[in-house]
Amino acid sequence: MSRIRLFAYLPLIPFLIAAGEGPPTTAPPLDEDGWAVGFERALDTDLQKSEDIRWASAEEVFLAVPGQGVVRVSFLGDELSWEQETTDGHGVDEIVATEHLAASEEYLVSAAKLFSFGWKRRGEPSLEQVYSLFESLEDIDVQVDRYAILGLRRGLERVLAPDGMIAWVGRMGTQSFSEPVPVHGSMAGPGALPMSRCMAFGVGAVRFLGDGSLIVVPGAESGAYHYSASGRLLATWDTEALGVGVDCSFDMEKDLQLARNLAARRSYLNRFRTAEEILVLDGVPNLVVRRVEKAGTRWELIALEPWGKTSRRPLPVESTSKLAHLRGDVRDGQVVLLIFDEAAFLPPSDPLHAAAQPSRLIVLEPAESAREAEGRAPVGGAHR
Numbered sequence: 001m002s003r004i005r006l007f008a009y010l011p012l013i014p015f016l017i018a019a020g021e022g023p024p025t026t027a028p029p030l031d032e033d034g035w036a037v038g039f040e041r042a043l044d045t046d047l048q049k050s051e052d053i054r055w056a057s058a059e060e061v062f063l064a065v066p067g068q069g070v071v072r073v074s075f076l077g078d079e080l081s082w083e084q085e086t087t088d089g090h091g092v093d094e095i096v097a098t099e100h101l102a103a104s105e106e107y108l109v110s111a112a113k114l115f116s117f118g119w120k121r122r123g124e125p126s127l128e129q130v131y132s133l134f135e136s137l138e139d140i141d142v143q144v145d146r147y148a149i150l151g152l153r154r155g156l157e158r159v160l161a162p163d164g165m166i167a168w169v170g171r172m173g174t175q176s177f178s179e180p181v182p183v184h185g186s187m188a189g190p191g192a193l194p195m196s197r198c199m200a201f202g203v204g205a206v207r208f209l210g211d212g213s214l215i216v217v218p219g220a221e222s223g224a225y226h227y228s229a230s231g232r233l234l235a236t237w238d239t240e241a242l243g244v245g246v247d248c249s250f251d252m253e254k255d256l257q258l259a260r261n262l263a264a265r266r267s268y269l270n271r272f273r274t275a276e277e278i279l280v281l282d283g284v285p286n287l288v289v290r291r292v293e294k295a296g297t298r299w300e301l302i303a304l305e306p307w308g309k310t311s312r313r314p315l316p317v318e319s320t321s322k323l324a325h326l327r328g329d330v331r332d333g334q335v336v337l338l339i340f341d342e343a344a345f346l347p348p349s350d351p352l353h354a355a356a357q358p359s360r361l362i363v364l365e366p367a368e369s370a371r372e373a374e375g376r377a378p379v380g381g382a383h384r
Helices: 003-007 193-197 252-260 262-269 367-372
Strands: 035-042 052-057 060-065 069-074 081-084 100-103 107-111 117-121 129-131 136-143 146-152 165-171 181-185 205-208 214-217 224-227 233-237 274-281 284-293 296-304 310-319 324-331 334-341 360-366
Touching: 035 310, 052 100, 052 334, 060 100, 069 107, 100 136, 107 136, 117 136, 117 146, 146 205, 146 214, 165 214, 181 214, 181 224, 205 274, 214 274, 224 284, 252 262, 274 296, 274 324, 284 324, 296 324, 310 324, 310 334, 310 360
Parallel strands: 052 324, 136 205
Antiparallel strands: 035 360, 052 060, 060 069, 069 081, 100 107, 107 117, 117 129, 136 146, 146 165, 165 181, 205 214, 214 224, 224 233, 274 284, 284 296, 296 310, 324 334, 334 360
């Protein structure tokens, strides 16, 4: 696959297959009281193109802003204020277009959709290390000093995904950095064709759980997978049975058409219900599933529970744009969401650009908690 191709660009019962260590040991999901919006604010012009979000502290979040870097945004006061954490560019300590981020108490990790990811200790002025190890990076996460990546690498002979591996883990630190170790492979085997066909579509996710285990949702092919901290497969869920996923089995001709034509690509993607994010609520991984309707874009949560059980509930957020997307994070039961409109990334001459909806920062709380806390600012706590 050429570099030009790269730059041009989840009454339903899943089957739970337990292996080795048995089903995931997770707490039950939150009750059915629903959600309430505890905070909502449109982002200013400088932050309109934000594409990822993580809690930074009780009243702060990190945002990944392509072309700008990572910024830390404060909720305090009547207006949002923000400071630069990393800077995009072509330097050895910079990423060209920061579109993914993840954070632990000690580390901040950021990545482009293509080629590069890097890390720094929180509080440092810039990225300490940047690595060009991947052809594409679909999602990243971090826990303590471990990172996880959903993405594709080339082999020594420049063959894409020669062993079919698509999910990886490694360790950060100046003295302890480790090369990414593969933990999950494509069902298609060498070449990982489904993911390579839908490269950079933004339909997969990875997320650590509190015990150090990892959830992998390829998105471009069926399945959600739970791996122990040591890399042992614990369980799988059939996302096809859940009605979630994108058909990425098309041929090269369709691949090139979707790579070259944004309108065609987004029209194709909008035909499917896709997993955009994983939110860990009370220890249970929840897929954030996007669907496009006549009136715009809607989202719901699908909890991946033990013993083959799942539950669904809507998220109380929506957008009139059919190009809207969502990213989020959880801290002490509070969910922070970033909703952004891909139309904002189109050239100003495109009619859709003028109709782009403002990006929004939203904090959700369980409805009962929100009623009790009515009138106070969002308060967070320790990370997952």
